[in-house]
Amino acid sequence: MLQLYIPLSFLGNMYRVLKQSMTDMDRMFSLLQIDSEIKDIQGASPLTVRRAEVRFEHVSFSYEPQRQILCDLTFTIAAGTTTAVVGHSGSGKSTLVRLLLRFYELDKVGGGRIVIDGQDIRAVTQDSLRAAMGIVPQDSVLFNDTIYHNIIYGRPSAARDEVIAAARHAHIHTFIESLPAGYDTLVGERGLKLSGGEKQRVAIARALLKDPHILIFDEATSALDSRAERSIQQALEQIAHNRTTLIIAHRLSTIIHAQQILVMDQGRIIERGTHHELLAAGSVYAQMWALQHQQHAPTREDERLPLAAD
Numbered sequence: 312m313l314q315l316y317i318p319l320s321f322l323g324n325m326y327r328v329l330k331q332s333m334t335d336m337d338r339m340f341s342l343l344q345i346d347s348e349i350k351d352i353q354g355a356s357p358l359t360v361r362r363a364e365v366r367f368e369h370v371s372f373s374y375e376p377q378r379q380i381l382c383d384l385t386f387t388i389a390a391g392t393t394t395a396v397v398g399h400s401g402s403g404k405s406t407l408v409r410l411l412l413r414f415y416e417l418d419k420v421g422g423g424r425i426v427i428d429g430q431d432i433r434a435v436t437q438d439s440l441r442a443a444m445g446i447v448p449q450d451s452v453l454f455n456d457t458i459y460h461n462i463i464y465g466r467p468s469a470a471r472d473e474v475i476a477a478a479r480h481a482h483i484h485t486f487i488e489s490l491p492a493g494y495d496t497l498v499g500e501r502g503l504k505l506s507g508g509e510k511q512r513v514a515i516a517r518a519l520l521k522d523p524h525i526l527i528f529d530e531a532t533s534a535l536d537s538r539a540e541r542s543i544q545q546a547l548e549q550i551a552h553n554r555t556t557l558i559i560a561h562r563l564s565t566i567i568h569a570q571q572i573l574v575m576d577q578g579r580i581i582e583r584g585t586h587h588e589l590l591a592a593g594s595v596y597a598q599m600w601a602l603q604h605q606q607h608a609p610t611r612e613d614e615r616l617p618l619a620a621d
């Protein structure tokens with residue numbers, strides 16, 4: 312039985328914090344059955360996912376009047392492909408994801424619309440919208456429970472073999488097996504503290520188990536060592552393969568293979584294309600790439616580092 316150790320009085324605040332940070336909101340929403348501030352419209356029907364194509368059409372958004380955060384964004388994440396969003400801090404990347412999750416409502420007039428397989432997300436039930444999406448948050452908070460339960464939460468009906476298969480694909484199985492209590496190890500605040508990279512791989516395993524139509528991956532900003540980095544990269548490739556995926560990326564090396572990269576600046580898309588197209592264009596993305604390359608050029612040693620045999 313999953314348990315929460317959160318005083319009830321914090322729940323209201325918790326909702327706001329989660330909405331902001333996107334931390335395990337997936338889990339929190341269903342466990343706590345928190346009432347979102349946004350209500351389903353009368354007669355809302357469940358989202359019918361056919362191909363899982365996501366489209367932003369002329370999306371503009373402000374949290375407060377007078378300060379526009381997103382300006383007229385139009386893009387499509389073709390079914391089964393990966394779109395990565397990059398840009399400076401504050402350019403609006405997370406806002407875009409919060410809107411896709413419908414944590415905030417677009418203005419009926421002038422706000423544009425977000426559609427999944429042709430259905431405006433305002434017209435479908437929020438439960439069905441969230442059921443279609445899996446989230447790997449930047450900073451996964453693990454709950455005070457075993458690693459096993461933290462993973463199986465992705466699909467509580469899963470068999471043990473499936474949990475282990477998901478952990479293997481997420482490159483965390485070997486690590487888990489190396490712990491004295493294995494999958495029964497208690498994690499979270501009161502248990503074993505996992506590193507950022509380990510937590511994110513647990514979150515990937517959970518998302519793999521959920522097997523959502525649409526995946527949102529929020530890359531951690533904190534630096535990981537090259538081995539952890541490559542482990543996450545490989546896990547991400549597994550989960551994103553043939554799945555409609557939106558990545559908020561901080562390290563450009565993560566998104567070289569994305570079918571589409573959007574470069575954001577002050578709420579606008581200022582460049583778009585594949586990694587190679589954007590490098591050839593020699594503009595903002597190319598400068599970002601050059602800068603990151605100088606800072607994190609892989610060394611010969613990095614190239615030789617073996618990965619854990621998951």
Ligand code: ATP
Binds near residue numbers: 331402407
């Ligand atoms: P980072 O890479 O640092 O996470 P980001 O590109 O994801 O940044 P957002 O979090 O989308 O940026 O924020 C875009 C802008 O919106 C920022 O200027 C931020 O201050 C503002 N903002 C974010 N959340 C709110 C809010 N709840 N109320 C008012 N302004 C907000």
